Amino acid sequence: MTDSLTVRDNRTGQEYEVPIADGAIRAADLGKIRVDDDNPGLAVYDPGFVNTASCRSSVTYIDGEKGILEYRGYPIEQLAESSSFLEVAYLLIHGALPSKTEYEQWVHDITYHTFVHENIKSFMEGFRYDAHPMGMLMASVGALSTFYPDAVDIHDPANRHIQTVRMIAKMPTLGAWSFRNAQGKPFVYPDNELSYTANFLSMLWKMSEIKYQPDERIVKALDTLFILHADHEQNCSANAVRSVGSSQVDPYSAVAAGVGALYGPLHGGANEAVLRMLKRIGTKDNIPAFIEGVKNGDERLMGFGHRVYKNYDPRARIIKKACDDVFEVTGVNPLLEIAQELEKIALEDEYFVQRKLYPNVDFYSGLIYEALEFPPEMFTVLFAIGRTPGWLAQWNELVQDKEQKIARPKQIYTGGRGLDFTPSSQRWA
Numbered sequence: 001m002t003d004s005l006t007v008r009d010n011r012t013g014q015e016y017e018v019p020i021a022d023g024a025i026r027a028a029d030l031g032k033i034r035v036d037d038d039n040p041g042l043a044v045y046d047p048g049f050v051n052t053a054s055c056r057s058s059v060t061y062i063d064g065e066k067g068i069l070e071y072r073g074y075p076i077e078q079l080a081e082s083s084s085f086l087e088v089a090y091l092l093i094h095g096a097l098p099s100k101t102e103y104e105q106w107v108h109d110i111t112y113h114t115f116v117h118e119n120i121k122s123f124m125e126g127f128r129y130d131a132h133p134m135g136m137l138m139a140s141v142g143a144l145s146t147f148y149p150d151a152v153d154i155h156d157p158a159n160r161h162i163q164t165v166r167m168i169a170k171m172p173t174l175g176a177w178s179f180r181n182a183q184g185k186p187f188v189y190p191d192n193e194l195s196y197t198a199n200f201l202s203m204l205w206k207m208s209e210i211k212y213q214p215d216e217r218i219v220k221a222l223d224t225l226f227i228l229h230a231d232h233e234q235n236c237s238a239n240a241v242r243s244v245g246s247s248q249v250d251p252y253s254a255v256a257a258g259v260g261a262l263y264g265p266l267h268g269g270a271n272e273a274v275l276r277m278l279k280r281i282g283t284k285d286n287i288p289a290f291i292e293g294v295k296n297g298d299e300r301l302m303g304f305g306h307r308v309y310k311n312y313d314p315r316a317r318i319i320k321k322a323c324d325d326v327f328e329v330t331g332v333n334p335l336l337e338i339a340q341e342l343e344k345i346a347l348e349d350e351y352f353v354q355r356k357l358y359p360n361v362d363f364y365s366g367l368i369y370e371a372l373e374f375p376p377e378m379f380t381v382l383f384a385i386g387r388t389p390g391w392l393a394q395w396n397e398l399v400q401d402k403e404q405k406i407a408r409p410k411q412i413y414t415g416g417r418g419l420d421f422t423p424s425s426q427r428w429a
């Protein structure tokens with residue numbers, strides 16, 4: 001037995017040996033299978049890349065059947081329980097846990113890069129009062145590329161590092177200012193005496209008090225949520241960052257593409273959609289009718305299902321537990337009862353069981369964000385802040401991967417061919 005396929009092309013009777021490595025075959029090997037030299041070799045058609053590996057990566061490991069998630073080999077449960085978001089960010093970016101000195105330097109560097117150019121402030125003030133914060137975040141992250149033109153030198157490790165630090169440091173500032181713009185409140189500058197997550201809360205909520213004093217239980221819960229969102233291998237937004245980054249553009253433009261992908265309701269926008277869904281259901285009595293709507297395709301159970309997890313998303317389990325800690329401070333979110341009843345019914349219902357649809361990371365996170373008094377349109381901004389180290393770890397890996405090329409997939413052409421053009425003057429005469 002060898003690690004290979006023997007493929008027989010019945011159009012020609014020819015046989016091909018296709019090597020198998022790491023559980024995959026190379027599409028290029030299938031390209032050698034052709035009828036004759038005048039026709040292209042075989043391509044692989046895979047909408048949404050459901051069964052296509054785009055890269056080799058050592059950042060995050062997921063086993064969807066077993067509900068396993070590990071960052072650089074460390075189980076998410078242990079990191080969520082005992083690490084901090086900035087330590088996890090260090091781990092994702094550098095590939096190893098930091099020493100005390102490395103961690104202190106990392107925290108110092110990030111703390112002292114939280115400010116953004118004053119022009120960003122006037123740029124943000126140009127948005128409508130009701131602009132969606134994700135639209136503002138996507139625009140302002142992209143705009144950062146114009147403030148750091150040296151970021152184009154992506155092959156210089158020191159340059160990659162400073163841009164990585166800047167983006168992790170500035171994402172909360174941009175996110176908080178997007179929120180303050182929507183609230184019509186003055187922008188709050190970073191407070192470098194506060195921890196990363198406490199500073200974010202200060203920029204969100206500080207008003208006339210001299211110094212914002214966050215509740216440490218809330219800081220811990222939000223820091224844990226950031227850890228849970230930090231990376232997730234080749235999800236839609238990581239793929240966007242890699243695809244745009246493969247053109248060798250600066251990292252700000254690549255991450256702005258990731259923010260755009262995350263904005264979508266099937267991806268990071270699902271947490272906002274879950275809250276709106278729960279509010280629309282309104283009471284437990286309306287759940288059976290809603291479930292029927294899902295089954296006949298009129299509704300989608302937002303926060304359920306996953307391309308990879310065919311088991312309970314391990315992050316959802318942790319977030320569900322974090323709900324209790326947050327609700328101890330804020331009071332229980334009345335929508336929690338509807339969410340729990342919805343989950344109970346769905347997990348027993350054949351439609352969901354057969355399709356292996358379980359709660360994902362977005363199902364419970366919105367309940368915590370709402371309890372923390374974030375408006376739904378801010379939920380995906382919180383996701384983006386957490387995901388930034390993951391996007392940058394993927395981008396750094398892409399830039400150093402000698403196997404990578406500019407992303408340019410094939411297509412199956414279905415349009416017309418060789419048509420004769422008639423100029424409009426004749427067509428319309």
Ligand code: SDX
Nearest residue numbers: 232235266267268270300301302303304305306307355360
């Ligand atoms: C995130 O990829 C990642 O890692 C993403 C993420 C990350 O950390 O980066 O984990 C974050 O994006 C989580 C997912 C958040 N999105 C939602 O909660 C939106 C609702 N879920 C879905 O739309 C859906 O489950 C996806 C988009 C998450 C996954 O879609 P797939 O893998 O393309 O699966 P599919 O749409 O082909 O669904 C398979 C079947 C279909 O039924 P049939 O057509 O075979 O009859 O399951 C059904 C779907 O209709 N289905 C659902 C459903 N999700 C899938 N039916 C009802 N409600 C749902 N939520």
